[in-house]
Amino acid sequence: MSQTETGRKQNPAYVITLCAVCFGLNMLGAFICGKFGINMYLDTVGTVLAAVCGGYIPGILVAFCTTFIKGLSDHEALFYSLVGMLMGVCGAFFSKHKFFNNFFKTVATIPVFMIVAVIPDSILTWFLYPENQTTFAEQFASDFRIELADKSVTVIIVFLIFILLPKTLLKKFRYQVLYQAPLTDEMAKAVRKSRPRSLSINIKIALILTLASFLIAGSSTVISFVLYRDATIHDHESIATGVAEVVAGTIDADRVDEFIAEGSAAEGYDETEERLYMLRESHVDILYIYVYKIEEDGCHVVFDLDTEETEGSEAGDIMPFDDSFSHLIPDLLAGRPIAPIITNDSFGWLMTVYKPVYDSSGNCVCYAAADISMNDIAAYQNRFVAKLIALFIGFFILIIAISLWFVRSNLLTPVNTIAYSAGAFAFNNDDALEENVERLRKLDIRTGDEIENLYLAFLKTTEDSLRYVEDIEKKNETISKMQNSLIMVLADLVESRDKCTGDHVRKTAAYAHIIMTEMKKRGFYPELLTDDFINDVMNAAPLHDIGKIHVSDMILNKPAKLNDEEFKQMQSHTTLGSRIIDRAIDIVPDSAYLHEAKNLSEYHHEKWNGKGYPHGISGEDIPLSARIMAVADVFDALVSRRSYKPPFSVEKAMDIIRSDAGTHFDPLVAEAFISAEAEVRKVAEEFGSAEYSKDENADTTEPK
Numbered sequence: 001m002s003q004t005e006t007g008r009k010q011n012p013a014y015v016i017t018l019c020a021v022c023f024g025l026n027m028l029g030a031f032i033c034g035k036f037g038i039n040m041y042l043d044t045v046g047t048v049l050a051a052v053c054g055g056y057i058p059g060i061l062v063a064f065c066t067t068f069i070k071g072l073s074d075h076e077a078l079f080y081s082l083v084g085m086l087m088g089v090c091g092a093f094f095s096k097h098k099f100f101n102n103f104f105k106t107v108a109t110i111p112v113f114m115i116v117a118v119i120p121d122s123i124l125t126w127f128l129y130p131e132n133q134t135t136f137a138e139q140f141a142s143d144f145r146i147e148l149a150d151k152s153v154t155v156i157i158v159f160l161i162f163i164l165l166p167k168t169l170l171k172k173f174r175y176q177v178l179y180q181a182p183l184t185d186e187m188a189k190a191v192r193k194s195r196p197r198s199l200s201i202n203i204k205i206a207l208i209l210t211l212a213s214f215l216i217a218g219s220s221t222v223i224s225f226v227l228y229r230d231a232t233i234h235d236h237e238s239i240a241t242g243v244a245e246v247v248a249g250t251i252d253a254d255r256v257d258e259f260i261a262e263g264s265a266a267e268g269y270d271e272t273e274e275r276l277y278m279l280r281e282s283h284v285d286i287l288y289i290y291v292y293k294i295e296e297d298g299c300h301v302v303f304d305l306d307t308e309e310t311e312g313s314e315a316g317d318i319m320p321f322d323d324s325f326s327h328l329i330p331d332l333l334a335g336r337p338i339a340p341i342i343t344n345d346s347f348g349w350l351m352t353v354y355k356p357v358y359d360s361s362g363n364c365v366c367y368a369a370a371d372i373s374m375n376d377i378a379a380y381q382n383r384f385v386a387k388l389i390a391l392f393i394g395f396f397i398l399i400i401a402i403s404l405w406f407v408r409s410n411l412l413t414p415v416n417t418i419a420y421s422a423g424a425f426a427f428n429n430d431d432a433l434e435e436n437v438e439r440l441r442k443l444d445i446r447t448g449d450e451i452e453n454l455y456l457a458f459l460k461t462t463e464d465s466l467r468y469v470e471d472i473e474k475k476n477e478t479i480s481k482m483q484n485s486l487i488m489v490l491a492d493l494v495e496s497r498d499k500c501t502g503d504h505v506r507k508t509a510a511y512a513h514i515i516m517t518e519m520k521k522r523g524f525y526p527e528l529l530t531d532d533f534i535n536d537v538m539n540a541a542p543l544h545d546i547g548k549i550h551v552s553d554m555i556l557n558k559p560a561k562l563n564d565e566e567f568k569q570m571q572s573h574t575t576l577g578s579r580i581i582d583r584a585i586d587i588v589p590d591s592a593y594l595h596e597a598k599n600l601s602e603y604h605h606e607k608w609n610g611k612g613y614p615h616g617i618s619g620e621d622i623p624l625s626a627r628i629m630a631v632a633d634v635f636d637a638l639v640s641r642r643s644y645k646p647p648f649s650v651e652k653a654m655d656i657i658r659s660d661a662g663t664h665f666d667p668l669v670a671e672a673f674i675s676a677e678a679e680v681r682k683v684a685e686e687f688g689s690a691e692y693s694k695d696e697n698a699d700t701t702e703p704k
Helices: 013-036 045-054 056-073 075-096 103-108 110-128 136-164 167-173 185-193 201-250 253-265 269-281 323-334 374-423 430-441 450-496 504-522 531-543 546-550 564-571 573-587 592-603 624-639 650-659 667-675 677-686
Strands: 286-295 298-304 341-345 348-358 364-373
Touching: 013 045, 013 056, 013 167, 045 056, 045 075, 045 136, 045 167, 056 075, 056 374, 075 110, 075 374, 103 110, 103 136, 110 136, 110 374, 201 269, 201 286, 201 348, 201 364, 201 374, 253 269, 253 286, 253 298, 253 348, 253 364, 269 286, 269 298, 286 323, 286 348, 323 341, 348 374, 364 374, 374 430, 374 450, 430 450, 504 531, 504 624, 504 667, 504 677, 531 592, 531 624, 546 573, 546 592, 564 573, 573 592, 592 624, 624 650, 624 667, 650 667, 650 677, 667 677
Parallel strands: none
Antiparallel strands: 286 298, 286 364, 341 348, 348 364
């Protein structure tokens, strides 16, 4: 069936089931790889499958749920939600463009999936795990090898599952609407193709959400970074301060000069140095620990612990003051406490905490110092920012996708379907109007907000309009019947004065209809012979002799041939009738049938060769309606009894019409009339016109 049944609601259970099954596939793939030590992830198979079968929302939701559940046991997994969601977006995009309907097209998507995964994966891993001590290029190369295998297997598995699923089931997975009946395929296609004059609401809302999200996320990130940086520095400062204080408490201050002079030879020196090494090893953030006695000539080394990169100075060595400490020399010489300082000099970018060491007399004899590398603090900060950005982008994709789907389902689709239904309204007939209203009624929009109010108001207006149109049509039909009846009564009044014309107006109207029907069938004058033209001529035909109302009864009923003066008066009925109808047109100027009535009345005695009256015009200068009436009028006069002649047979009358084609009559009109002889004969017999004359030499004088 090519069209969705409009009244049938979609069942969200299919989409929920799809998401649940695909989530299970993700977890199963991750479990298998972990259990058997496979160097792949396989935790996006379900994500891509959900996106391919159900679209953007199912794919993104499955990716989010997967990383959320994995994050309960490994919170670092949360920061990789971005990768899964990008996989879902790509899967939905490729499915929308029919890539998964063909194996070779499916294989062509593997590089895209791989690049989409490996770039953010490598960046995140490089920032989140700086302790790996690898360059970004090395990290990228490692991830590339893994992702190539992982995404190849993932895409092939998804393709195999996709082609095996029934098409009817796949259609149920794509849950498009929520607040109205599903659209027919034709309507859905038309709605998708509709384009606004500028940006659509969908794009505008996406831009607003994006801007708002970036503003909120940007400001939140800056604030969070500043707070995190300050807290990190404060925490490390506390650690360095605590270590420096422990170092100060570990040293025998009364023996500092002995330690400087003798170094390792001094009793207890090595034991103290060993405790300082143990203290440093217990605090991984501490880079350097040393003890200096500050003198005018520089820093006299008491203790200076070695590191893997740098060998410490020997006891008694004198270290020159770094320029960054020049402003602190007076305080250091005076033995005053100093605040932690951050320097970037020959020993690197460091945070240094100095703690005075007091002897038993309370004099400051040296300073215990602990250094923390600011590069490590910066690495923590970079890692924090990377986590923030990864979380933001992941949640941004989720929020944008859900928001746009909600807007499309709750706003755009209802509005566009209402607009489509309004634009597709047809007023051809009553059935078309009723179909329009029924189509609009079946939309069944239930958003519960202003959109529903708009829909209900539009539906009520449409239904009221339909009833109003039906009422107008009934009244127009009544008026039309009344008008035609009045025309016929008026024509009968005129005709009743001519005692020998009988049902002339009715018969000529019937003959005219036969002629026009046959002409249309044969394709004659197609630009003129429209349905409206035929209807107007039929309504106007009874008025073709309306001018006879001004002609004397003596002339109308004279049993002999008219003399010239009488014939001239008889001819005047054409122009007199035209004037009568002109007065009617002044009252009703937009009446098309009155204009045809004027043509019929004034020109139905004109001849094709220009020898008719009252104007002597010829050919197609004579209105078509008058050329048609000329044949109908003459034929009826020929086959009817008149006061001045007996009736002709149909055969003889047809011969006269045939012989006068191209002189008296339009040849095409005459041809159509002669071709429809069977229908003409039925009309003549119905009205009893053909009282077939046995006198083949009867008078053929043109009728009045």
